[in-house]
Amino acid sequence: MRKTPLHAAHVEAKARLVDFHGWEMPVQYQGILEEVKQVRAHAGLFDLCHMGRLVITGPDREALVEHVFSSNLGKMKLGKAKYGFLLNAQGFPNDDVIVYRGADVVHIVINAGNRDRDDAWVREQCATRRYRATVANVSDEQAMIAIQGRDSEATVQPLCSADLSQLGYYAFTEAKVLGLPMLIARTGYTGEDGFELFPAKDDGRRVWDALLGSGKPFGVCPIGLGARDALRLEAGMPLYGNEIELDINPLEAGLDFGLDLTKDDTIGIPALRAAKAKGLSRKLVSFVAHSGRVPRHGYELFDGATRLGTIASGAASPTVGKNIGTGFVPPSHTAVGTKFEMDVRGSRQPVEVVQGPFYKRAR
Amino acid sequence: MANRPANVRFTKTHEWVRLEGTTAVVGLTDFAVEHLGELVFVDLPAKGKKVTKGETLAEVESVKAVGEVYAPLTGEVLEVNAGLANDQTPLAKDPFAAGWLAKIKVTAGTKVDDLMDLTAYQKHLDAGGN
Numbered sequence: 329m330r331k332t333p334l335h336a337a338h339v340e341a342k343a344r345l346v347d348f349h350g351w352e353m354p355v356q357y358q359g360i361l362e363e364v365k366q367v368r369a370h371a372g373l374f375d376l377c378h379m380g381r382l383v384i385t386g387p388d389r390e391a392l393v394e395h396v397f398s399s400n401l402g403k404m405k406l407g408k409a410k411y412g413f414l415l416n417a418q419g420f421p422n423d424d425v426i427v428y429r430g431a432d433v434v435h436i437v438i439n440a441g442n443r444d445r446d447d448a449w450v451r452e453q454c455a456t457r458r459y460r461a462t463v464a465n466v467s468d469e470q471a472m473i474a475i476q477g478r479d480s481e482a483t484v485q486p487l488c489s490a491d492l493s494q495l496g497y498y499a500f501t502e503a504k505v506l507g508l509p510m511l512i513a514r515t516g517y518t519g520e521d522g523f524e525l526f527p528a529k530d531d532g533r534r535v536w537d538a539l540l541g542s543g544k545p546f547g548v549c550p551i552g553l554g555a556r557d558a559l560r561l562e563a564g565m566p567l568y569g570n571e572i573e574l575d576i577n578p579l580e581a582g583l584d585f586g587l588d589l590t591k592d593d594t595i596g597i598p599a600l601r602a603a604k605a606k607g608l609s610r611k612l613v614s615f616v617a618h619s620g621r622v623p624r625h626g627y628e629l630f631d632g633a634t635r636l637g638t639i640a641s642g643a644a645s646p647t648v649g650k651n652i653g654t655g656f657v658p659p660s661h662t663a664v665g666t667k668f669e670m671d672v673r674g675s676r677q678p679v680e681v682v683q684g685p686f687y688k689r690a691r
Numbered sequence: 692m693a694n695r696p697a698n699v700r701f702t703k704t705h706e707w708v709r710l711e712g713t714t715a716v717v718g719l720t721d722f723a724v725e726h727l728g729e730l731v732f733v734d735l736p737a738k739g740k741k742v743t744k745g746e747t748l749a750e751v752e753s754v755k756a757v758g759e760v761y762a763p764l765t766g767e768v769l770e771v772n773a774g775l776a777n778d779q780t781p782l783a784k785d786p787f788a789a790g791w792l793a794k795i796k797v798t799a800g801t802k803v804d805d806l807m808d809l810t811a812y813q814k815h816l817d818a819g820g821n
Binding site for chain 2: 344356359360363554559620621622624643644646653673675
């Protein structure tokens with residue numbers, strides 16, 4: 329299995345390690361529920377080094393990104409980040425990504441499980457169109473660390489050269505942390521305020537340890553993938569492989585905010601316009617389970633004898649105090665308050681559609 | 692680690708069983724409970740249910756996963772630890788005593804010699820527990 333530059337820190341912290349898309353990653357340290365609570369109450373640290381990073385440069389870099397990215401790069405201010413998809417020609421997502429628009433560079437953060445496919449896809453489009461752009465995969469040269477939670481700014485600021493109070497939501501900047509140069513972005517995947525830092529690979533451990541030290545007054549500790557999944561589900565954020573897949577289009581998943589359907593020269597957008605005009609046969613809903621059983625990916629949903637669809641994600645939510653989930657159902661079953669059932673290994677358990685997201689922080 | 696008693700037998704799938712005459716008390720080992728992580732639900736069989744050795748007896752659900760508990764013996768469910776449905780703490784903290792799962796009535800002469808004793812179970816765990 330592959331190991332991130334922070335692997336030794338996880339072993340020292342006695343994390344429970346699992347295989348995540350070929351990477352040996354921490355699923356939990358002291359416990360998933362405790363870790364969720366720590367991030368909601370204060371802040372926590374995440375090893376994201378396994379995620380992929382592409383750096384696009386050259387005179388046609390923006391034309392290339394505009395061609396492969398479902399959202400509108402041209403409408404983004406310099407120094408801002410945006411969520412969207414790398415769509416195939418049929419309008420299905422190869423991946424969901426965050427694009428960062430710099431003055432002379434575009435950064436794309438991609439999912440660990442899709443690193444090789446995305447890299448090949450973007451290069452292929454670049455070559456086909458003969459764009460004068462260079463695609464560099466810096467995933468193995470860079471570390472990636474997130475700190476998420478209300479005490480993130482107070483934790484990072486003492487170590488950082490930039491005035492973080494001036495860094496807006498979904499904005500990024502070049503700055504120094506511990507005197508080391510890196511990109512720092514006010515982005516995340518938990519529904520909390522926080523930052524993602526991109527130091528050089530060999531600086532990763534120093535930054536990790538310094539953040540733990542600086543965050544001590546707030547109880548800042550490392551957070552595993554288990555809590556990360558619950559946090560993002562509570563915040564209504566999709567996970568590739570669950571809410572998004574090669575056979576689920578982003579409209580079905582309700583992710584219209586990651587699409588600009590008016591774009592003409594972007595792969596997959598014409599197909600999505602057509603799909604929207606035709607009407608959708610299923611939609612993603614958020615639901616709570618009126619049951620002690622936890623909804624889980626792949627469980628089937630039923631209305632009496634009628635099979636409605638499958639569960640995309642589920643979790644025991646310490647923040648909501650209920651078992652929560654998302655699932656794909658026909659448009660007839662999407663209204664808030666609609667009740668149906670999930671099949672838990674042969675036993676039917678009641679669920680009820682609610683308005684998502686399950687959690688929204690006060691701003 | 693919980694103190695594992697010497698008067699029970701163990702299965703490869705981490706159930707324990709203590710035979711008292713024709714009553715078998717069944718539970719999950721500390722290893723299994725620790726492996727599951729934070730517990731959120733226990734689904735126990737109905738009283739009177741006939742169970743067959745190796746088939747699902749109960750389901751223990753954690754934040755991460757659903758764990759199946761297999762019947763270590765064939766018999767009929769006499770009694771279950773019903774309180775676990777609402778509070779899984781006894782199973783998490785005291786899996787060999789307060790956290791027992793079910794009592795199964797077995798036929799006279801039922802033996803547990805084919806199940807592991809404490810020494811053998813420790814070896815099984817040392818080899819990874821799979």
